[in-house]
Amino acid sequence: MTRVLVTGGTGFVAGHVIDVLLKRGHSVVTTVRSEQKAQSIRNEFQGVGEEKLDFAIVPDIAAKDAFQGLGAYGLEAAIHVASPFHYNITDAKKDLIDPAVLGTTSVLDALHKTCPTVRRVALTSSFAAILDPKLSFTGAKKTYTEADWSPLTMEDAYSNPGLAYAASKAFAEKAAWDFMADKKPDFSLTTICPPMVYGPVKYPVKSLDSVNTSNQLLADIINGKHKSGLPPTQLPLFVDVRDAALAHVKAVETEEAADKRIFVTAGYYSNQELYEILYENFPDLRDRLPDEANKGGDPNPALDSFGYDTTRANTILGIDWIPYKKTVIDSAKSLL
Secondary structure, eight states: OOEEEESSTTSHHHHHHHHHHHHTTOEEEEEESSHHHHHHHHHHTTTOOTTTEEEEEOSOTTSTTTTGGGGGGOOSEEEEOOOOOOSOOSOHIIIIIHHHHHHHHHHHHHHHHHOTTOOEEEEEOOGGGTOOHHHHTTTOOEEEOTTOOOOOOHHHHHHOHHHHHHHHHHHHHHHHHHHHHHHOOSSEEEEEEOSEEEOOOSSOOSOGGGSOGGGHHHHHHHTTTTTTOBOOOOSOEEEEHHHHHHHHHHHHHOGGGTTEEEEOOOEEOOHHHHHHHHHHHOGGGGGGSOOGGGOBOOOOGGGGTEEEOOHHHHHHTOOOOOOHHHHHHHHHHHHO
């Protein structure tokens, strides 16, 4: 059994990371913003005692010395998941980039200075830190691997909310690797780079208007907001949240994962597939779906030139990827 820190425990991915860790025999300390947030996690993991699931209150992950109290928990590994993911921003630097970068460097610094028993750290990065958004949709042939880095600049981040999120992930991951090179801590680092992360919610949602960003399209479909047709597919790669969580856990369990970037994806998908899966498997939703002639959701034309190589993930992590159909069905069931 290993005592593992998970940051941002109420988050979409983090909730599944906690679940996987507990099921694999580890104990968890997770950061939350308030005692109320901690209680919401306890409610989901009823019967799990404090010795297996404990909490550290961190109101603001970007605050100076936010994580300096971690030394009291006897940690042996850490999985840093917490990072903002939304497009409703007014200032790219303040709303996305600073929390992502400062949250990452703050937790690494605290682990380095106050947690001498920590040996393995995994960080949630993103395919956005790999992708060149200006190249991928021009028809230029490109197969993405862990060797690729997003070329986005701060100027790009200020130009578009979607680019701001992508830039925040690239900047945060680069800051993490720079920290490792500069400080040379006693722990290794593994970064996990998933594309679109879909799947069932771990924690109950108060309403479909309050779901996480990843599940927003599905929630809007269930609410009948896309009767006139689904939007075109944007990024055409996905991974199930349960596989993403397992990848993080295996990253701190597997020696071969140390000091590596790992790009994780189950493959291609399209919003047209989403429509067809919902239509076939949820008859009660058909009156909320667009009609067949106007279903929309066309496969992304970038598929003709947009390749991916997950040899490293398949070799080191050995995950049997959940197919898109199961992801959609389980996601819809969790929201209905």
